[in-house]
Amino acid sequence: MLQQIFSPSVQHALDLIGIFVFAISGALLAVRKNFDVFGIAVLAEVTALGGGLFRDLVIGAVPPAAFTDLGYFLTPLLAALLVFFLHPEVERIQAGVNVFDAAGLGLFCVAGTTKAYEHGLGLTASATLGLATAVGGGVLRDVIAGEVPSLLRWDRDLYAVPAMVGAGLVVLCLRYDALTTVTSALAAVTAFVLRLLAMRYHWRAPRAWNRRSAAVEEV
Template identity: 50%
Template sequence: MHPVIFNATLEEILNLVGTFAFAESGALLAVRKNYDIVGMAVLALITAIGGGVIRDLIIGAHPPVAFTNANYLWLALLATILTFFAHPLLNRLNVAILVFDAAGLAVFCISGAIKALAYGLGPLPAILLGTLTAIGGGVMRDILAQDPPAVLRSGSELYALPAALGATIIVIIAHFAVNDSLTVGLTAVFVFVLRLLALRYHWRGPRPRRASDTR
């Protein structure tokens, strides 16, 4: 078992920030799809808590923290209400969705890995759960909105890979017992910037070479 050097307050802050960011991305997508406020709330909630619920069910944290701490649900609903009234200020909805999604991705890959380590999981399971926490809500959001999930979309820019790198950094930090909240914050910034750069410059993961590619 790796020494867990992250305090509960830091994990709580990360979860709250990620919840709001992902809820905003879900609510904004609902606006783009012309959903009503109920549809906005559904997409906001599923995006905000989906990955964390899956993680908690896997590691045996029952009931999931999203249902034992009402702050997460209220925060997602607050994001819905703010988006309902303020979305005209966001002239480019697609850009806003991607920015909030990148922020949620950056924060949740870290908090997911931290919680996995706290439950005694090894390095690889912690990385996988950190990545799943980061991408799970977005995948569920896209499926409900009838969009191809970014992680499975042909030609999609890097999505799961930045999350996996962030979770890997957290596992390394824990292994060397580097008790430094600044390092955790810099990791979140790294994942966030990497995702935005991938979107800006269309960085994509490697794909297998097919026979048709050599013609």
């Protein structure tokens, strides 16, 4: 078992922040899709907890944290309530929401990688699960809402890469026995800043080479 990276209460507070901002993004999509108040709550929960739920099922940590920690469950409901009443205001501060979402991405890729490694997975598998923790909720959100996952689309700013870099840094630290509070925080901040830069400068990943023009219409 790895030593605790952050103090438990700090880690918990960070988790709740990540859950809250992810839930906001789910609730906003639900409003745009014209779902009712329960649809908003469901999509908020799925977005916020889906990635961690998948990680916990894969590493065999059942029941998953999403079902044992009441705070994890209630936070998305709070976000759903907020969006239900104030969604025009929340949309207006979308840029601010995106900054928090980037913070959630950084926190989750680090926490997910660390938890997977603590449960005995290899370095590559831990990094993969860290990435899945960070982006899995968003993919589930889009699939359930009937949208093509924005993670996969070429016309969206880089999202997976910052999380990959963050998870990769954690794995490097684990490999060289250098994972401390400071290096963990650095990995999370790196992912966070990379995501902010990707949004600011619209960094995008290339599509397949030599795509035939016929493919263009299919986005």
